[in-house]
Amino acid sequence: MALPRAARTQRRTRIQEAKEEQILEAALEVFSLHGFRGATVDQIAEVAGMSKPNLLYYFRTKETMHRALITRVLDTWLDPLREFDAQGNPVSEIRSYIRRKLEMARDFPRESRLFANEILQGAPNIEDELKGPLKSLVDEKAEVIRSWAKAGKIAKCDPYHLIFSIWSTTQHYADFDVQVRAVLGQDQAGEGRFEDAARFLEQLFLGGLHVSEQPG
Amino acid sequence: MALPRAARTQRRTRIQEAKEEQILEAALEVFSLHGFRGATVDQIAEVAGMSKPNLLYYFRTKETMHRALITRVLDTWLDPLREFDAQGNPVSEIRSYIRRKLEMARDFPRESRLFANEILQGAPNIEDELKGPLKSLVDEKAEVIRSWAKAGKIAKCDPYHLIFSIWSTTQHYADFDVQVRAVLGQDQAGEGRFEDAARFLEQLFLGGLHVSEQPG
DNA sequence: TGATAATTTGACCGGTTGGTAAACATTACA
DNA sequence: TGTAATGTTTACCAACCGGTCAAATTATCA
Numbered sequence: 385m386a387l388p389r390a391a392r393t394q395r396r397t398r399i400q401e402a403k404e405e406q407i408l409e410a411a412l413e414v415f416s417l418h419g420f421r422g423a424t425v426d427q428i429a430e431v432a433g434m435s436k437p438n439l440l441y442y443f444r445t446k447e448t449m450h451r452a453l454i455t456r457v458l459d460t461w462l463d464p465l466r467e468f469d470a471q472g473n474p475v476s477e478i479r480s481y482i483r484r485k486l487e488m489a490r491d492f493p494r495e496s497r498l499f500a501n502e503i504l505q506g507a508p509n510i511e512d513e514l515k516g517p518l519k520s521l522v523d524e525k526a527e528v529i530r531s532w533a534k535a536g537k538i539a540k541c542d543p544y545h546l547i548f549s550i551w552s553t554t555q556h557y558a559d560f561d562v563q564v565r566a567v568l569g570q571d572q573a574g575e576g577r578f579e580d581a582a583r584f585l586e587q588l589f590l591g592g593l594h595v596s597e598q599p600g
Numbered sequence: 601m602a603l604p605r606a607a608r609t610q611r612r613t614r615i616q617e618a619k620e621e622q623i624l625e626a627a628l629e630v631f632s633l634h635g636f637r638g639a640t641v642d643q644i645a646e647v648a649g650m651s652k653p654n655l656l657y658y659f660r661t662k663e664t665m666h667r668a669l670i671t672r673v674l675d676t677w678l679d680p681l682r683e684f685d686a687q688g689n690p691v692s693e694i695r696s697y698i699r700r701k702l703e704m705a706r707d708f709p710r711e712s713r714l715f716a717n718e719i720l721q722g723a724p725n726i727e728d729e730l731k732g733p734l735k736s737l738v739d740e741k742a743e744v745i746r747s748w749a750k751a752g753k754i755a756k757c758d759p760y761h762l763i764f765s766i767w768s769t770t771q772h773y774a775d776f777d778v779q780v781r782a783v784l785g786q787d788q789a790g791e792g793r794f795e796d797a798a799r800f801l802e803q804l805f806l807g808g809l810h811v812s813e814q815p816g
Numbered sequence: 817t818g819a820t821a822a823t824t825t826g827a828c829c830g831g832t833t834g835g836t837a838a839a840c841a842t843t844a845c846a
Numbered sequence: 847t848g849t850a851a852t853g854t855t856t857a858c859c860a861a862c863c864g865g866t867c868a869a870a871t872t873a874t875c876a
Contacts, residue, residue: 399822399823399873400822403823417721417722418637418721419635419637419638419717419720419721420638421634421635421637421638422635422636422637422638422721424862424863424864425863425864425865426862426863426864434824435824435825435826436825436864436865437824437825437826437865437866437867438823438824438825440864440865440866441822441823441824444865445864445865446863446864446865497720500716500720500775500776501635501720503775503776503778503779504635504713504716504717504720504775504776505633505634505635505638506633506778507778507779507782511778511782514778514779514782514783515782515785518779518782518783519782519783519785522783539803539807541800541803541804542796542799542800544783544784544788545796545797545800545801546800546804548769548772548773548776548780548783548797549769549772549800549801549804551772551776552768552769552771552772552776553764553765553768553769555768556764556765556767556768557764559716559719559720560716560719560720560764560767560768562719562722562723562727562730563719563723563730563734564764566723566727566730566731566734566735567730567734567735567738567760567764568760569731569735572760580758580760580761581761581764583758584757584758584761584762584765585761585765587755587757587808588757588762588765588804588805588808589804589808590808591755591807591808592803592804592805592806592807592808615843615852615853616852616853619853640832640833640834641833641834641835642832642833642834650854651854651855651856652834652835653835653836653837653854653855653856654853654854654855656834656835656836657852657853657854658853660835661834661835662833662834662835
């Protein structure tokens with residue numbers, strides 16, 4: 385009998401790595417579309433092209449699989465914020481942060497929806513990671529923004545709500561894609577909508593934070 | 601034997617009205633927390649304080665119940681946008697629209713999450729309503745915004761993406777509440793966060809759309 | 817090659833879920 | 847009051863779901 389995955393030696397065979405990758409890819413597809421409880425193991429197994437017991441050989445439970453996926457996605461999801469540079473030019477840093485987030489919404493909508501699903505349902509599995517690593521990173525970058533405001537480089541504003549608003553506006557194009565398409569209609573909903581969004585958001589944020597708006 | 605609800609005469613008894621209300625209230629509670637597939641009929645029945653067969657006497661299937669709920673929520677959810685007044689002052693109209701949406705996120709988070717859940721999972725039940733009534737209303741208001749921009753009363757901008765950004769930033773405080781609380785921490789996450797958000801969003805949108813930002 | 821470990825599968829299981837059947841209780845109203 | 851329509855409950859079912867098991871198959875390597 386084979387040992388369960390967690391009890392193996394560190395060395396992972398190519399097969400293990402390939403299959404686990406295959407499973408997580410399928411799990412992303414299914415979880416992001418139906419949420420945790422809406423997704424079934426059979427469904428994931430089918431998308432992954434293997435039998436259910438075979439899948440459960442690599443991830444012993446549905447929850448293990450989900451947790452592995454969430455952890456990985458949360459990590460890459462924060463990359464754009466990590467690149468946020470205290471030494472850079474404030475305006476161009478904010479602009480490129482918006483652009484990177486929007487690109488992720490366009491190129492990785494499933495990851496965005498997986499995350500949104502999780503948060504929406506109370507984040508039962510990742511509350512610790514939100515209060516830990518996520519909060520720390522945001523605290524750090526909020527301090528950077530605050531210092532920019534203090535130095536008069538951008539308008540004074542609440543840095544946390546600024547970050548929230550960048551998150552929400554950009555992820556909206558992934559999470560609420562169906563609605564966006566429905567409202568824009570067939571003619572306007574071509575891929576140009578991401579460029580239009582980028583233009584608009586740049587205008588909104590750079591206008592709203594322009595130093596000339598700051599009294600005193 | 602009782603007739604199923606759909607086949608009854610138009611006159612609804614007080615009992616019917618009360619029970620259906622009771623059920624939809626419970627359904628809102630459960631669906632908004634767990635999504636469609638994550639919610640169980642037993643759970644809804646328990647919250648509604650009745651037996652499962654009794655509940656199914658009023659709504660023959662889980663889906664019927666869900667659809668009734670979604671339809672009603674979508675309707676009230678659009679009220680703030682309906683109040684958007686073409687004759688009013690552009691700046692104060694936009695400001696009060698943001699405020700109303702933010703108040704709804706604060707006072708009716710369950711409705712917001714129910715809707716978000718539905719859209720997130722591809723809006724299988726309400727695509728028609730998105731492409732119909734919703735799109736029509738947005739088209740109408742977008743035209744108003746466009747006319748304001750043309751008259752030089754606000755900066756030129758894409759009215760659709762403006763509306764999207766107001767939706768996303770305000771609903772974020774309902775849909776992503778867990779994340780917002782986690783990031784702000786226990787000390788800052790008191791109810792003051794909605795006032796802080798209102799102040800920030802006002803600054804953002806009114807600054808970003810200020811007519812002085814418009815070249816030419 | 818042969819033996820051992822890793823991988824894959826079909827059959828199955830107990831619990832849950834959406835929904836039904838039919839008896840029973842209550843209300844509306846002639 | 848009587849009775850027919852409406853409302854409620856208990857018992858139940860078939861399908862589905864997450865997960866197990868033991869047997870079969872394949873890879874690894876001395």
